[in-house]
Amino acid sequence: MVGAADFPDRMARRVRDTFEALAAVEGRLHGIPPDDVHFHEVGAIDSIVDVVGTCAALEVLDIDEVGSTSVATGTGSVESAHGTIPVPAPATSALLAGAPIHGTDVAAELTTPTGAALLAATVTAWGSMPAMVVEATGHGAGDRDLDGRPNVTRVVVGTLGESTATSESDRGPGRGSGQLMEVLEVNVDDATGEALAHALARCLEAGARDAWVTPIVMKKGRPAHVVVLCAIRPT
Template sequence: MKVAYFDAFAGISGDMVLGALLDVGVPVDYLQGELAKLPLTNYELKAKEVERGSIKATKVSVKAEEKGIVRTWPNVKSIIESSELADDIRETAKNIFLRLAEAESKIHRKSVDKVHFHEVGAIDSIVDVVGAVIGIAYLEVEKVHASEIATGMGVVKTAHGMLPIPAPATLEILKDVPVYSGNISRELTTPTGAAIIKNYASSYGPLPPVQVEKIGYGAGSEELDIPNVLRLMVGHEVEKKTKAAKENSSSSKLTSMT
């Protein structure tokens, strides 16, 4: 079984996921071609190689001309539904944004349809989420695992004012997921990154038995005391032999030696 493991020791954000996917082998031309199926214009996606703490990584940036546009969940859903993307890509992207909307709804005590997306409703966040779904589908990954999630600590300035880290929406999304601060006074995990990994990961913890075949690094924006990268490993699950299978294998070896 083909699997992916996201090592979020420095947190996870939408652009870090995209960077890791490109770094592990998703062609940027393919990604841009698929994203062009969205009814979005006046934006530019760029990817470049950078260095974070002596590790080479791919940094993705999305530059958009729009300013001051605040979208709701129905707005974002309409954008995705009116795209020419494959049905499974559309449904997965909508599920991720619904997680974001439900988290904001609970925090602000508003109905899901009336929640205003600020940062996560901007073009760059839409591109990050849809791009992540496109990239994971391209890799034909059947199962996703993740490490415990580093969130950072302190406070962060947002459209809602100063908020504690992890931001309330991030924490709401990561309920039942093992998290830790990492003792770093920065926002390491964003709501978008949290929603992406929560949608895909079937387990969290140390790297399970995997035959790793590809490794990619997606760069964060800032320099930290640790390499500010999201590490992605892609490979095949190593099947655990049952006790009976091990005994049969040992018996076969002994028979061949006699």
Template sequence: MILSLNPFGGLAGDMLLAALLDAGASLDAVRRAVALTGLTGWRVEAEQVRTGPLVAVRFRVEVEDDATERPAAELIAMAARAGLPVAEAALTAIAEVEGRLHGVPAAGVHLHELGGHDTLIDIVGCAAALRDLGVTRVHCAPLPLGGGTVRTRHGVLPVPAPATLALLQGAVVRGGAAGEAVTPTGAALLRAAGADYGPAPEMTLRATGYGAGTREVPGRPNVVVAMLGEPTAETTQQVVLSANLDDVTGEVLGHVIERALAAGAADAWVTPAVMKKTRPAHVLHVLTPPELAGRLEELVLAETGSLGLRRGVVDKVALPRHFETVRLHGQDVRMKHGPWGVKPEHDDLVRLAAATGRPLRQLAREALDAL
């Protein structure tokens, strides 16, 4: 599922979580994830509120412990217990940025304003909601930066806060009205989710949600809009080269496939066949973009010695996909996400199996569990 965000009023962790809940995420799933962290003395609710002319959802946190200071390492460890990589990555990003800004190692960062219950709840809750909705890609429209100043433990700082700006490196931003429009928590969640920026992608819209912030803005709703949609397929025209071969060895066929793929073929494969005079044979197929067809045709004819081949034009339907990486036994394993599932890259598993001596099937299950 694709999540496309319109940060109309800005973006904070509680606003994003409220929008996801309004779009259909389960509040019980959020509560279960927060409970796994070991955090105590909290209660969360989602309520409908009016902000400007719109009705939206506001996420509300009530805590018995109102302390706002904790070591970043403590929050990261608690998020890890929930088994949500996005939450762990968001808190790690905050710790790394704060460490760079204040000249201390990330492991020694002590969070002040961001060290409270609500930071952990917002981040873990958002990660749980994304998982509950099956979100695999996140897009965001340009973020309003806001302006002015904010009072912190370190004194008066400009808005956006330095930590927010550091977390937004690579994001597309725009000017905005005075006030803190994007919080460090919101920026960290976008970074951890691998958000892309720009116009909403092509998708089939399935649900929308409106998440309200706590700040009242005269004359306009203070909301972030979440749009959930299913990806649409991309259709391109491709050329298929085919050659019937009854006098080419398996070694040569494998070599031709490797060379064709290295030269830019979209795919290459062999099927068994019975030719004239009932000779057993193989049909070599090469799928290629039209602009590479001539070069790949020469390659096939030169390598196989065939006196001819066939060209056919086909429509290739490609569903969108993207990759993320999980860390397993000290090595990176790429995970390929499609609209209907996810699987680890085979070559990465082969390398890991050789390094660890573990069975390939076991490593595949571990990689999926690590998501």
């Protein structure tokens, strides 16, 4: 049904990636190929609407990259087609492998496998909110009452790479630049000083913002060098 829909390419890819992530995890948990997975709760119409609606919103807002803070999973247990399972559900935990998550004192499932699959398929950066120029903020509220906290999700839309400095004193290196730096480090042994110097020169010519070599001692007392490259992350 979803595959036959006439979606824009980027939206179709996000929808496909979400359901493929779900199928891969469910297949691994059940020991069957992803193509043989039969979705229970996830196959419900409301879950399809959740996935397609979220990806449609990202498309309408023209979102290139998605970031997320640590994901709250909740605690306790929930009823599923397979009986009572702990929170987070096994599929949720598997889908969020490598992502920062945290439990709460709310005895409820705060992140479902569908939500986890959307995050796994769309999020490109995890962590706190980056330096950005905010363009819009939206809030979505659920109809379930949670003890001691609002059942609300917030989304902030903005542009990375724009200066957020408010004065000239804020415009020093690393302050108010609104740019994210990527650092690549590699340990190199059995390389001459001439070869390392040539490599650094070529990296700088290729666009690295900075590059340097630091002498180190590796295991068994072998002399070596750490080659470090810095570049601005593309936005």
